């Protein structure tokens with residue numbers, strides 16, 4: 001087990017019984033980028049911020065791209081596998097159960113979370129994907145029964161093709177995941193509405209988990 005494969009920062013929970021947020025930045029961010037937003041999504045939750053291993057002219061990313069929205073699929077697959085291994089190792093090292101983990105990713109961070117859902121089902125069981133697209137068409141349908149996903153998408157987002165977001169939601173649903181897709185009148189940037197929608201969704205998820 002090694003957790004040295006990815007630069008990361010773990011902040012323990014301040015409120016017992018809260019989830020652990022796996023925080024995944026957009027292109028050019030780092031392991032701390034989503035820390036200021038996390039308390040608005042899940043107050044008191046533990047935070048695991050992870051930095052993407054790829055540098056694109058100095059901007060951190062989780063996998064290589066050939067052009068905007070055109071991904072290097074071999075690199076994406078290899079990085080997704082290494083990322084999934086890291087998440088499992090971090091779970092054992094920091095002592096949180098995979099079932100308590102909620103991935104929260106923005107843009108490129110949402111896309112690595114999506115590829116992890118598709119290629120390594122079970123590693124991420126709940127995910128909030130802000131401005132995600134379909135990173136790749138999986139060769140085999142993943143088994144995603146019991147997986148919960150919230151996608152918030154922007155109607156005026158010029159970086160993320162609408163049909164790609166729709167296709168991601170469709171594949172996840174066809175694979176058994178419970179998917180909420182929320183289209184908003186916004187562009188690529190995160191808004192208060194995104195945070196509010198995520199907060200409500202997580203409160204519902206964690207409440208349902210406690211009740212169930």
Ligand code: MLT
Pocket residue numbers: 026027065068069107108109111159
């Ligand atoms: C990606 O490369 O993952 C998407 O195009 C979003 C981004 O610009 O990071």
